[in-house]
Amino acid sequence: MSKVASLVTENNMKEILIIGPGSLTGSRFVELGKDKFEMYGAGGGMDENLTGLVSFQSLDITNQKNVEAAVSSFPGTYVMNFAGATLVDEIEKTRPADSTDKKQLDENIAYKVNVLGTKFLADACKKYDKFPIFISTGFVFDGKDGPYSEEDQVASLPDDVSWYAWTKILAENEVKKSGVENLTIRISYPYRSEYIGKLDFARNFLKVYDEYKSGIRDSIYPMFADQFLTPTFIDDIPRSVGLLLGKGEAGVFHLSSPEIVTPYDFCLELLRVARNVDNPEELIKKGSIVEFQQSHPEIAKRPVQGGEKSDKIKMLGFTPTSWKEGIRKAFEKKG
Numbered sequence: 001m002s003k004v005a006s007l008v009t010e011n012n013m014k015e016i017l018i019i020g021p022g023s024l025t026g027s028r029f030v031e032l033g034k035d036k037f038e039m040y041g042a043g044g045g046m047d048e049n050l051t052g053l054v055s056f057q058s059l060d061i062t063n064q065k066n067v068e069a070a071v072s073s074f075p076g077t078y079v080m081n082f083a084g085a086t087l088v089d090e091i092e093k094t095r096p097a098d099s100t101d102k103k104q105l106d107e108n109i110a111y112k113v114n115v116l117g118t119k120f121l122a123d124a125c126k127k128y129d130k131f132p133i134f135i136s137t138g139f140v141f142d143g144k145d146g147p148y149s150e151e152d153q154v155a156s157l158p159d160d161v162s163w164y165a166w167t168k169i170l171a172e173n174e175v176k177k178s179g180v181e182n183l184t185i186r187i188s189y190p191y192r193s194e195y196i197g198k199l200d201f202a203r204n205f206l207k208v209y210d211e212y213k214s215g216i217r218d219s220i221y222p223m224f225a226d227q228f229l230t231p232t233f234i235d236d237i238p239r240s241v242g243l244l245l246g247k248g249e250a251g252v253f254h255l256s257s258p259e260i261v262t263p264y265d266f267c268l269e270l271l272r273v274a275r276n277v278d279n280p281e282e283l284i285k286k287g288s289i290v291e292f293q294q295s296h297p298e299i300a301k302r303p304v305q306g307g308e309k310s311d312k313i314k315m316l317g318f319t320p321t322s323w324k325e326g327i328r329k330a331f332e333k334k335g
């Protein structure tokens with residue numbers, strides 16, 4: 001059992017400082033975590049409809065003093081960070097010409113939020129004896145021979161992955177350098193049934209389909225049949241964090257569908273379940289990510305033969321939701 005985590009037993013209400021509670025993943029954590037955790041929020045804007053937080057304070061994670069003040073004044077033990085720069089294709093446009101040049105990095109928003117923000121948080125948690133929980137991504141792997149376990153090496157060159165992914169690799173390195181005991185949970189293509197703030201992998205495709213059905217668009221673009229991924233059902237995050245904290249675990253954990261799938265097959269199933277389409281194969285053409293990436297080098301790279309193996313968390317008693325079951329849970333029409 002980890003040193004800090006052992007301070008709190010499984011049955012105690014755990015106080016968590018949630019950074020970025022309005023995010024796609026964080027807001028669901030707050031919704032589902034109400035009975036399990038006592039949550040205090042900090043971050044940028046807040047969704048007024050989000051209930052479940054004891055309090056909310058504004059916090060800029062790129063401001064070291066701000067981060068130190070928020071962490072040092074928090075009376076609880078756990079600090080969970082959902083804040084991040086996440087718009088992968090937008091971030092790609094900001095890739096610095098020289099990825100080692102300090103001036104260019106200091107001006108790069110994704111670097112500031114993802115790398116420096118994580119560093120400031122990890123350092124503050126180390127200094128004030130807190131236990132941080134970070135969210136990382138399966139994009140840290142180059143996607144040449146996935147699916148990957150926690151033991152596998154992340155990409156070693158910035159050009160092998162998207163700029164977003166590189167900032168997440170650097171962020172993971174900062175956590176290691178800080179020496180703080182922590183949990184780092186890597187997720188992939190997270191999806192949930194609804195969220196106003198932004199679309200995810202699944203709801204984006206449903207939007208495309210709905211626009212096609214209502215005549216707003218002429219066709220549905222092809223879906224990649226040669227990319228392999230393991231989507232994360234967002235509802236698994238609070239459940240798995242509860243289990244890991246209860247067991248006093250620390251370290252890196254993958255949290256993704258135990259079964260691998262292509263975007264093509266995922267979207268076929270999505271149409272069957274969420275829109276009652278009997279023969280979705282007649283609507284969606286197969287596309288190739290390999291060809292797409294060759295013809296669109298400006299678009300952020302995604303792992304092709306990607307996916308995460310989540311055996312480590314399975315061994316501890318939590319089996320992540322499979323992609324098929326997740327689609328059913330999130331999108332099956334009730335009644």
Ligand SMILES: NC(=O)c1ccc[n+]([C@@H]2O[C@H](COP(=O)([O-])OP(=O)(O)OC[C@H]3O[C@@H](n4cnc5c(N)ncnc54)[C@H](OP(=O)(O)O)[C@@H]3O)[C@@H](O)[C@H]2O)c1
Nearest residue numbers: 020022023024025043044045060061083084086135137187
């Ligand atoms: N979404 C994905 O596909 C995906 C996949 C794998 C891993 N992840 C990881 O999961 C985590 C959460 O991602 P998400 O998609 O749920 O996030 P999101 O919906 O894009 O929200 C990002 C959050 O970060 C906050 N934020 C941005 N800059 C900030 C700053 N300087 N100070 C404080 N807060 C700031 C935003 O607040 P404002 O809105 O107020 O600016 C927002 O609440 C990230 O670590 C991400 O890398 C995401």
